[in-house]
Amino acid sequence: MSETTTELPVVVIGAGPAGLAAAAHLLDRGITPLVLEAGPLAGAAVREWTHVRLFSRWGELVDPAAEKLLAPTGWVKPAEDTYPTGGDWAERYLQPLADVLGERVRYRARVTGVSRTGRDRIVDADRDTQPFVVHIEHTNGREERAFARAVIDASGTWSTPSPAGASGLAALGEKAAADRIAYRVPDLKDPAVRARYAGKRTAVIGSGASAFTALAYLADLAKTDDGAGTKALWILRRGISGSTFGGGDADQLPARGALGLAAKTAVDAGYADAVTGFRTDAIERDADGRLVLVGEDGRRLDAVDEVIVLTGFRPDLTFLDELRLGLDERLQAPVALAPLIDPNQHSCGTVYPHGVNELSHPEKDVYLVGMKSYGRAPTFLAMTGYEQVRSIAAHLAGDQEAAERVELTLPETGVCGGAGLFDEPAAAEETGGGCCAAPATLTIGAPASSGGC
Structure with missing residues (x-):
């Protein structure tokens, strides 16, 4: 890379937790970052789940380099042992950090393409010596280009939720029923959203942290006067086993374990019926306009x-199509990282911290970090992203010893043999690791009419 190229900034895509931490680490290393954020504020995706409480404490959600950058401003770190909501995280940490970065963060700037200057993905000649060219589209329609010495994509996965269809494709009729389908945990404190679910029968498809949260929220709604009659139908692609509800008290992140226990309590109390071994194939409307889920085995649910x-x-x-990425064919994660995070094998905190070596691609100096680095794998924690960008910044600064040094110990989930859990509100459906019970519908632990054990 020429001297002129090394003087260019490192473009960071996304002003979320990992992207802003990347900028802080780059600055700490004397490298200029340029953060491009499609939304109007920092943490745009986080702000879409402001009502959801994280299961990581504040002490695990503030990056050390970011804290160093914030300290001279008089910023006060929240109590380390408390749990913020998404809204707290955005307002009390992400936005102040972005404000400190100032003009290095550009809002309403959506990246639409990244390539090497004068080189599409076919051309080999002098490829690694050419700077990156980043195409940007602003909300007013204006287009521009930025040039970079390296690109760190921290844009996340929030904008691309997986569909209901068990095949990975939308179920037949899913798009037509979009007015009755949501892909996020509902904010039941919002009157309009609350009215949508109060007293209604709602199917919840998924088996991770978000599904647990949704089940608990709907159960709480059912206990209120305006929510009487609220009922959930929990759709699982596998059977119910000892790990279905997470690690519980064995989880080294107590609030993460509590999520599963809250969902179990909701189900045990009879606020939800669980449908196991059900793989959604189609979503149809009945004569009253209600939705009927149809399974791959032909079953039709109420x-x-x-x-x-x-x-x-x-x-x-x-938008990365002109770059030479080395991605695992299953997870769409970097090839070297994929075996470490494969949900078919890892769910109990066995993924060790990783950095530039595992995140590198055939295209030199381009990195996917944060939730995006995990592709479709469901085990990401914010602190993992902070370690990733620390390592990458050290590498770009020429400090390979620091880049390869592990500076993080991850907490174990206390669960083996099932899907893991995200820090951000994502839900991981089963992706393998064995199937359990045959298709069945059951109410678990419904209120008993007599004694028993």
């Missing part, structure tokens, strides 16, 4: 009023 699909997220790779 009609529901609403459907909440929480089956995970997937990366948007379209």
